[in-house]
Amino acid sequence: MIVKIVSNEHELQDAFSIRKIVFIDEQQVPEEEEIDQYEGSSFHFVAYEGVTPIGAGRFRSIEGIGKVERICVLKEHRKSGAGKAIMEEIENFAKKEGFHKLKLNAQTHAIPFYSGLSYEIVSEEFLDAGIPHRTMQKRV
Numbered sequence: 249m250i251v252k253i254v255s256n257e258h259e260l261q262d263a264f265s266i267r268k269i270v271f272i273d274e275q276q277v278p279e280e281e282e283i284d285q286y287e288g289s290s291f292h293f294v295a296y297e298g299v300t301p302i303g304a305g306r307f308r309s310i311e312g313i314g315k316v317e318r319i320c321v322l323k324e325h326r327k328s329g330a331g332k333a334i335m336e337e338i339e340n341f342a343k344k345e346g347f348h349k350l351k352l353n354a355q356t357h358a359i360p361f362y363s364g365l366s367y368e369i370v371s372e373e374f375l376d377a378g379i380p381h382r383t384m385q386k387r388v
Contacts, residue, residue, distance in 0.1 A: 249295055249296065249297050249302070249328070249329070249330060249333060250295070250296050251293055251294070251295045251296075251303075251333050251334050251336075251337040252293065252294055252296065253291060253292070253293055253337070253341060254291070254292035254293065254294060259292070259294055260292055262294045262296075262301035262304070263292045263293070263294045263301070263304040263306075264283065264304075265301065266294070266301050266302070266303060266304040266320055266321075266322060267282060267283075267304055267318055267320055268282070269322060270320035270321070270322065270323075271318070271320060271377075274323065275377075275379065276378075277377040277378075277379070278377065281377050282318075282377075286306075286308055286317075287306075289308060290306045290307060290308040290317070291306070291307045291308065291341065292304065292305075292306050292307075293305045293306070293307070293334055293337055293338055293341075295321070295330045295333055295334050297325065297330075302321060302322050302325040302328075302330055303319075303320060303321035303322065303325065303330040303331060303333075303334050304318065304319075304320055304334070305317070305318055305319040305320070305334045305335070305337075305338055306318040307338050307341060307342065309345075309347070312347075313347070313349050313350070313351055313385075314342040314345075314347035314349065314350040314351070314388075315350070315351055315352065316335070316338055316350055316351070316352040317352065317353075319331060319334060319335065319352070319358075321334075331361060332365065335365055338350075339388055342388060343388050347388065348387060348388060349385060349386070349387055349388070350367075350385060350386050350388055351370075351383060351384065351385040351386075352367065352383070352384055352385075353376060353381045353382070353383050353384075354367070354381060354382055354383075354384050355379050355380065355381055356373060356380040356381065356382060359382060359384070362384050363384075365386070366386050367384035367385060367386045368384060368385060368386065369382050369383070369384050370382075370383050370384060370385050371383035
């Protein structure tokens, strides 16, 4: 498995296809909420098993803090290490770009995953796209 930062339109479409399967089809997030106005100003990442895209994530800067978003892995590849690999690639990218703090809004069921990567809860529970979340952050 490899994780790549998106560098062309084909790879971007791979990222979008994974996100559509996980968030729109599986979790019933409305497409207009999933694909948003930040796509063009974000860095996108795709995990590949061979040539097959299996996971994706997005990174952007908000007021000097790195925001990790849209982390997802196809159901049949969860527990394979793909999610951790995507997070490691994003964190390495963020460090190279000079970020010292990262934050993300974790679906509550995913909090143990992010806690295992040293993210700490910093908010009360809130709904995003009808799904319970909590904000988490980490110094890098």
